Amino acid sequence: MSVEVKGDLNPEEGLVFVPLGGAGEIGMNLNLYGYNDQWIMVDLGVTFKDECGVQVVAPDPKFIEENKDNLLALILTHAHEDHVGAVPYLWSRLRCPIYATPFTMEIVKNKLTEAGLMGQVELHTVPLGGKIEVGDFKVEYVHLAHSIPEPNGLLIETPLGRIFHTGDWKIDPHPVVGREMDIPALKKIGDMGVLAMVCDSTNVFEEGNAGSEQDVRNALIELVKKQKNRVVITCFASNVARLDSCVAAAKESGRFVVFVGRSMETMIEAATVTKYFTKIPHRISIDKASELPRDQVLYVCTGSQGETKAALKRIASNSYPNIRLDKGDSVIFSSRKIPGNETKITEVKNDLVRNGVAILNHKESLIHVSGHPCRDDLRMMYDWIRPQISVPVHGEYQHLMEHARFAKEECGIAKVITPQNGSFVVLGPNEPQIVERVHSGYLGYDGHDMIDMDGSIIRDRHKLSVSGVVLASLNWDPKTKVILDVQVSSRGVVEVGQDAASFEQILAEKIYDSLKKGTQSSPHKMEEEVRLLIRRHISRLRGIKPLVIIHNHD
Structure with a gap:
């Protein structure tokens, strides 16, 4: 507000x-x-x-x-x-x-x-x-x-x-x-x-107390050691200490580490420039990792909050090039749920479970603070x-x-x-x-x-997403000001197809008859009369209040 x-x-x-x-x-x-x-x-x-x-x-x-x-x-x-x-x-x-x-x-x-x-x-x-x-x-x-x-x-x-x-x-x-x-x-x-x-x-x-990153490091190392196949750790890309702990977990468990996600690459580059990272041992490319046995790879990726375009979402839906998780692989959520992201995170976890992937989080061990x-x-x-x-x-x-x-x-x-x-x-x-x-x-x-975010653009989009839109185009004789034709189109009000065509035709005829019988008035007043007619008709028919747009042509 x-x-x-x-x-x-x-x-x-x-x-x-x-x-x-x-x-x-x-x-x-x-x-x-x-x-x-x-x-x-x-x-x-x-x-x-x-x-x-x-x-x-x-x-x-x-x-x-x-x-x-x-x-x-x-x-x-x-x-x-x-x-x-x-x-x-x-x-x-x-x-x-x-x-x-x-x-x-x-x-x-x-x-x-x-x-x-x-x-x-x-x-x-x-x-x-x-x-x-x-x-x-x-x-x-x-x-x-x-x-x-x-x-x-x-x-x-x-x-x-x-x-x-x-x-x-x-x-x-x-x-x-x-x-x-x-x-x-x-x-x-x-x-x-x-x-x-x-x-x-x-x-x-x-x-x-909030807890220490050193405790998370120790827990991640032990948890990764216990996994038999591929392991994915998802965390916040900006937590450079956590990324360093993932590297340590890969080293201690005899795995190669692969970083996946644009924001993660950005953070690693910044950390390297400022000397928080030096050369990362055992780091390999995604392509190289796809050639290795399942128990030799640790992926560290973005997407712990279920973001649509992040790496984990795409991996879970089998749409990330050259990364595939199979039954028996594990995903470790080394992060917390940010309020508001619960639904998106659940969707990603469901996709992983459908593929037979095990999900590990803070309930298993102290893998996030x-x-x-x-x-x-x-x-x-x-x-x-x-x-x-x-x-x-x-x-x-x-x-x-x-x-x-x-x-x-x-x-x-x-x-x-x-x-x-x-x-x-x-x-x-x-x-x-x-x-x-x-x-x-x-x-x-x-x-x-x-x-x-409080303006008309967002208000109209909310209206469109909730109740749809009806567009009425009114064609007038420029000399006599008599209504010649009415055309109606709609989206999100009735199902597309024969029902929509019938609905739009009936509504156009109602508008035409009303304007034909009505007295001459200002364009603004006519638009309001048509808008009210449309809303009443749809309210009786569907019980909803769509966005109504009127175009006058003469």
Whole structure:
């Protein structure tokens, strides 16, 4: 739902936080910080849907787009799609410099190149633990742990106080790939004094800790060793540590490893450029793997969420070239179900089972851990940072509300602000409060354009998909204004064939008779009369309300 700006809001007299995405849903993160009529943006992400032909959805940046002359920078915390995925779709509306650490910057460069924007964007690669200064904002990157290389929290210093923006994080003492979480830096930040912490809420309902990638590595190795035939491991392509563990599992079980899926290749390339991967031992091509005995191959592929075009979906339906799974082969789901993807995942699993393939998941062993903080992790972060204000983000409304309660009642944080997308939050210098709502909404990538997900295009597509469409063409004598002919066509109202032809003919005759008998009126009024006649007729006949389109010809 869109929310419009009320009043002339700017950060001239305070320190401001405005989330336009990610505060009310998991995904599509877009966060704004404002001070002294200057803005910085933290992250610019997407989510993936399958709604009326639109598969990529991003936050609507209208509010900051109207203030883009004062937007100093886009600062990226890490390379997950819900944090960087909208860059190629929305950067041209913002046209600001982009800052990121090396691995994230490699992913961004790849996206900009594909979008034909490389060379137009001012890019700044920040070293791990690096600092930048833009306007009145001083920003320090703080290395955390997550399910992708180089996850960063941001210490944002302003004349009115410090903000710690966590981004996505977890506590993992053995992350397998990359540095360990910089806990000394976090404790030092807490000692310096923090006005507000804007924090990940994803797993706030989960007790305990998120778990370590090292434990997953050990479990994957043992599980793959037990399999007698071909093995497929499906996981998130961006989890480079998990990919490295798959390589280790192949080596320990005497198998060759094959990576399948475009996004996986992209992540491996970025990890190689930034030295997280060197030469991968025992890696072979798909063609070579097809020539080997079944017990010598381990495929690692995309598609753990049942995505239509991903590798696993095509493998399960026997449509991926040179990859075939047979009875006795195994597929390991080293991932969790993202809410909303349950049906697609079930369809893929059913296809696999029809082929006699065994499905293994976290119920068999610890083959997946989350990349987000559980309650014990959150307690530790609050103990280190000790903010005056807690600002929960990165969650549905239920997550934000529970995080707010948790921070106040169990972590001793006196002040809590629970924003939603579009909340104009003043953090200081006075008492923190939400003072107004600004425009927020969603844009979908449709063909070559970004369209309003609340606009007429999507509304009409919903109508078409639910109740069909009827088109009535009215032909008039240009001189006498007498109706000459009516033609009707329809789709999705009655079954195609003789029934449809009969239905359309009867409806055309009803319209013709009505117009022949009726008095002359304005074209607009005649169209409304015909539209009403069509809707009444179909409502009596079928009990549905299709989209009705009228064309006048004279």
